[in-house]
Amino acid sequence: MSLFSTELERSAESSLGQPVVVDDLPHIGNISDGELFIIRNNESRYLTHHFHKYAGKFIPHIPRWAMRRFCSEAPKVVLDPFVGSGTTLVEAMLQGHQSYGMDVDPLARLISKVKTTPISVGRLGAIKRDVKKFDSDPTAYGSYVPTIPTLNHWFTPGAISELSACLAFVERYRDDEDIYDFLIICFSSIVRRASNADNQTMKTYVSHTHPKTPEHAKRIFTSTVFNYADRLAAFGALIKDARLSIIPQTIDAKNIDKFWSEMGLPKVDLCVTSPPYIKSVDYLYNQMAELFWIGNRWDLETQPKQNEYKRLYIGNDRPDTIGLEGDLVTGISPIDAYIDRIFSSDKRLGIVVSRYFRDMEQHFLAVRKVMKSGARYILVSGNSTLAGVPVPTSDLLTITAERAGFMSRNYFGYEIRNKHMRFPRGGRGGVVKHDWIIELEAI
Numbered sequence: 001m002s003l004f005s006t007e008l009e010r011s012a013e014s015s016l017g018q019p020v021v022v023d024d025l026p027h028i029g030n031i032s033d034g035e036l037f038i039i040r041n042n043e044s045r046y047l048t049h050h051f052h053k054y055a056g057k058f059i060p061h062i063p064r065w066a067m068r069r070f071c072s073e074a075p076k077v078v079l080d081p082f083v084g085s086g087t088t089l090v091e092a093m094l095q096g097h098q099s100y101g102m103d104v105d106p107l108a109r110l111i112s113k114v115k116t117t118p119i120s121v122g123r124l125g126a127i128k129r130d131v132k133k134f135d136s137d138p139t140a141y142g143s144y145v146p147t148i149p150t151l152n153h154w155f156t157p158g159a160i161s162e163l164s165a166c167l168a169f170v171e172r173y174r175d176d177e178d179i180y181d182f183l184i185i186c187f188s189s190i191v192r193r194a195s196n197a198d199n200q201t202m203k204t205y206v207s208h209t210h211p212k213t214p215e216h217a218k219r220i221f222t223s224t225v226f227n228y229a230d231r232l233a234a235f236g237a238l239i240k241d242a243r244l245s246i247i248p249q250t251i252d253a254k255n256i257d258k259f260w261s262e263m264g265l266p267k268v269d270l271c272v273t274s275p276p277y278i279k280s281v282d283y284l285y286n287q288m289a290e291l292f293w294i295g296n297r298w299d300l301e302t303q304p305k306q307n308e309y310k311r312l313y314i315g316n317d318r319p320d321t322i323g324l325e326g327d328l329v330t331g332i333s334p335i336d337a338y339i340d341r342i343f344s345s346d347k348r349l350g351i352v353v354s355r356y357f358r359d360m361e362q363h364f365l366a367v368r369k370v371m372k373s374g375a376r377y378i379l380v381s382g383n384s385t386l387a388g389v390p391v392p393t394s395d396l397l398t399i400t401a402e403r404a405g406f407m408s409r410n411y412f413g414y415e416i417r418n419k420h421m422r423f424p425r426g427g428r429g430g431v432v433k434h435d436w437i438i439e440l441e442a443i
């Protein structure tokens, strides 16, 4: 497959052929290079997939397709090195695979853990009874209030007192880890709705043009506990043999090989993931309101602490972590040509792009070491426009992976129908409508 013809095909979205409308991605037989799908059955919020918003969640169809296509006989070892909210892990558990997920984002790890940790129906029923009593108790209050100076900008006094009461309810379960984590995620998932911050945008901000009426925290917390408890019970009923490991500590996907060998973990049969996009999602900024309330679990409850932590994320654009000197050259000429063009109109962005591809190369080198030969790495990625330059990120990642021990086998695209899964990558507020699924083989 010629890289340059691929690049042209993949970057020029206008030149794509007619998309094929399907209910699910075909997992038997080969898909033609460059084929484009519209997935009509866009039900992506079943069972615990519904838990908590998370920027850049991919649709469960992708890991489900990848496992059916490449791991027909369970159990196999499946890895998502940028696990986010755990979509891959939920699907892996449903198909009976042993799965591992890691992420630098602690809230992401907790969401993933809760989505994939069944709790018995009896215990879930007891929580529902308790939360019902709590909801109808007018004297329920809590003492914890975030200490940030801008608290009143983000929350009304009523919201502060109700959120505080909800958190006090959660704290009653501190000694019961799985239930406590479950309730923290129920709580976290309602903070934005109870705040003054806009519900629709990913970034946490208070809109003055569209002022919002915050929802009642106690009411939505109670209904969320009911809803999530039912979904977790339904998920648990489908899981025969829990085989899952969320790696609880912060592991950088660039150093996955060291962790794997220290822990003596098994070689991976299939890797399915959507790595971060270049300078597109500021995960901590998106989670700011939630972290004011629960971030003390990870020492991330204030904005200065959150800002400091951002350096760990691949694709971040923290100016204080970039530094203007340093070697921009990746040694991969098509990538260097893009870096040059971007750098000449925006130096900082040029550095961000260079660092992104160097970080991703380090990741590919590391992950290759933990994979079996012949195993597939299914990577989901989209293209971006940076400093006015359309960047075929998915092609450039393919070339990067090829230099790190992978062979490109196939690629195809799908149209992003769910607006919550689209996010700005198109320069001036445009959204990219296709993502590319790239099949790489570890050689």
Ligand SMILES: C[S@@+](CC[C@H](N)C(=O)[O-])C[C@H]1O[C@@H](n2cnc3c(N)ncnc32)[C@H](O)[C@@H]1O
Pocket: 054, 055, 056, 057, 058, 059, 081, 082, 083, 084, 085, 086, 087, 088, 102, 103, 104, 105, 108, 251, 252, 253, 254, 273, 274, 275, 276, 277, 283, 312, 313, 314
């Ligand atoms: C596009 S999201 C993945 C979303 C996921 N597929 C889902 O369905 O929720 C990319 C993830 O990469 C994580 N990430 C960024 N840099 C990382 C690094 N150096 N090591 C591990 N994870 C990282 C981010 O925190 C984010 O959760």
